[in-house]
Amino acid sequence: MARAGVSEVYSEADQLLETLLGVRFSRSQVFRVTRALGEALETQPVPTPALTLAPDEVVYASLDGSMIQTESGWKEVKLGRVFQARQLQAVGGQGRHRITRSVYSACLGTCHDFIPRFGASLAPFRQAGCALVFITDGAEWIRDYLQQQYPQATHILDYFHAYERLCEFAKLALPGESDRQLWLTEQQALLYAGQVDERLQHVEALTLFTKAARQARYTLRTYYRNNRQRMAYGEYRRRGLMIGSGPMEAAHRTVLQARMKRSGQHWSIAGARSMINLRVMLKSECWNQALQPLLQAA
Secondary structure (H helix, E strand, O other): OHHHHOOOOHHHHHHHHHHHHOOOOOHHHHHHHHHHHHHHOOOOOOOOOOOOOOOOOOEEEEEEEEEEEEOOEEEEEEEEEEEEHHHEEEOOOOOOEEEOOOEEEEEEOOHHHHHHHHHHHHHHHOOOHHHEEEEEOOOHHHHHHHHHHOOOOEEEEOHHHHHHHHHHHHHHHOOOHHHHHHHHHHHHHHHHOOOHHHHHHHHHHOOOOOHHHHHHHHHHHHHHHHOHHHOOHHHHHHOOOOOOOHHHHHHHHHHHHHHHOOOOOOEOHHHHHHHHHHHHHHHOOOHHHHHHHHHHHO
């Protein structure tokens, strides 16, 4: 019953169960069972399978926030994703991949509430050293936490966040479309090569005519300087590493938004936490492993 409730809105989950099982359940029954199991998982970490690392195998990890609507307004859900490089499977051409399995962690709460859950999902890989690769957006709390807890890991600022910041500055610095695109093409090549200092020199060389543009340059300069050590994109690519957080963006959609951000939805805080717990277990492919002890206790 909870499996249906975690995949479909409650008003459709009861119909799905009747179609599949030939048994009629009310939507309130589906809601109560789903809610109760999700609440029971609040203090239970995602079961982490026994994992081994091949020599030189990379483990990727990302963490980020996503917004859902609650009865108390929009709230941020912090989400983490961990997967081994062996889980990357080529799909079609142009270097596209799909990830066959990930371990997720999530929390509706503060970073202090979330960190223990994310840390638990990384527990099998704490000794991986530089084979552990974090790709994040440069948020200060994330940067500080990872540098303190995983100093030997490889820390990468998501390339697309870095380029997006550059585009935002260029809109204010170069109002002309053709001039802006020409400048951005050159700067993107420097950024992709990891030549951060050279790129900053080009930013400084621009003559700016508005206060907004000068403030944008200061903001961009600060962001790049704070993350300079995490922007060696040329080196990362030579090592065969990913440099973008596309898997993290996809995780927001598949783990959270597919069930919790449908038209007209808003959640109680308790209901949201319950559903988040269940979605994490489902998408980490440990549904039965997580719920079996609860069902036996019941």
